Amino acid sequence: MLTLSVTYRDVDRTPYLFLLRDCAKMRGLDLEIVRYDMSRLTSGPTGHDWGDLLIDGEIDVIAENYWGLQSYRARGLPLVCVASTSSRWLEKLLVGPGIRSIGDLRGKRFALRSPGPQALLPQLWAADIGLGSSIEFLTYSDREYGRMGHWRKVLEGECDACFVTNLYADDALAAGLRELPYEPYPFEGGTVTLTTTEETAAHRADAVQTLVDSAFDASELFRTDPARVVGIMRSECAELLGEHFGALDETRLIRLQEILRDELSDQPVPTPEGVSIARRIRLGSAPELQRYNPMIMWDLGFARRAIEKRSSR
Template sequence: MQDYPTCELRAMFRAGHSQFWEVAEKAGILPGMGLKLTYLEGTDDPREAEDALFSGKIDMICGNHITPYIWVARGKPIVCLASPSNAVQNRVVTREPVSSLAEFKAKGLRIADTSLISSKGIAGHDRLNHILDVMRQGYAEGEAEWIEVGAAGERGAGPELQARLFDAVRTGKADAAFAGRARREEVQDLHVLELPELPMINGTTITASYEALHKKEGLAERLVRAMVETIHFTRVHPDEAQRLLDVKDTRPYSQHGERIESITRSPIKPYPSPEGVLNAWELSRMRYEDAQAANPFALWDMHYLRELDLSGFIDELLQEEPASVQEQCARGFRRVGGAHLFAHNSTC
């Protein structure tokens, strides 16, 4: 890799997406590329992260997925460089077994969920995903009746809210409720329906601005390569990677730990899926009028990852991985149907 001058790296993360960069720094991947991580802080509000990015306080955001399309439409130099997670799958609970939420269509679906608008005054990504989940079950936008039980946090509904969701179904107030991360033993008296996988940009995207990238030589190339090397490192050295996350020491940034599985399950070639991009933009245009004018793919600059891919570097890393790791983690490009498109601005 080309030698670059050493520079500081400052970042903010959303929804707990700090693991990638903690491992990258502690494993020596970032230092080896001349990047000194000095700031890594979380926020529940995408507006705070974007203000910090555009003001030059930080170099990147880990995890903003919906609001960037607003800035594309407004002509801001925001850009995404990689997406290591491109789908989600949700569950609902019902009193009687059903094979689809469409079975409630004749009577009208009443579905319990957390509040659309959080205490921060914005809609959470998980909650917005649920709207697409219901529409993909055959409902028009606004057709289902939503029974809101309270505002969830950045990491989803806590135990108290989950209990309210399940009680809404048990008492007949709702026909179904989104189950979140509930364990099956918590809902033994209810029936769990796994909804189809929803293509969706999520997880630790590399979101930056061209202004920030141009201030530090080779920053985009270094960030993309660091993400790829970090995925490889956690696959080959999972125990060491978890140990690094578990240890809290005197480093200058906040250390949050968590589990490495969110990294190891990432594709080592972290391209965004086209369906995932379209669905993320769809959620953005549903909430923000400005985003309707954005071309969803204008946000994404893949040439840094593509150049690294064409160099053969990523394939060389794959060849270094034991056969058992390759078998467990290897996943080629897979087209997943389900970009849920609606009427939109013809300029797209």
């Protein structure tokens, strides 16, 4: 049987990854899914240096967001991405009293969550819609306010708005914040991006192709077979997810599956707009990306073959 080791950091990824493992097994690929101890890495939870795990051959695939990994490719190191499960910003815009439209954010305070892209992307979004210079951004750390807890600063009136990841928005809405719709905003690789090395992609091409084929299967099954996904969550993910969500009953598991389902792209293939934004959010802290073409990091030959095989079924 073909084998690949796959590592991840965030337990929120486990419903998709464990379904991916099941799909891969049905295709003859054994995926060893390993949660990595990020405390080993000097960059902390953003993962700016955990591409070393791939370069050193300690693992075969990273199944996480990839925005911090771009620096490896920009420096000439041979990392490649082969699939991405979502190509848009997966956050709800939550507001306090008095905010009825996007224009009402002008001159207001906006709460940012640190660490992660949530500390950077809202500022880029605001600039792109013409509000950047008029909004005051205040950053709040998870270490101080709890995971995704920055929304409480809006509830308390210290800020007027914030983005909150879809999985964590229900509590904020129940507490009294209101969702303000906004136009979809591209962002590549905010959930599971499959990143490996050129050597693995070339010398273990059969395994990587099967991995990508399985990603197409998993993205489809997440939408079409919710009972199967909830079953995996119940039997394999509940304890891990409990680290972030507490004890999970059946109703809560179904709700989490629905949220994750709605975040997935129809196919695990990136968009140029999403890839561009993933580069732009790091330009201020990663000068090596200034002259870097982010499309170089993507090897979509595996996805093309997966699409060809699925279209001929």
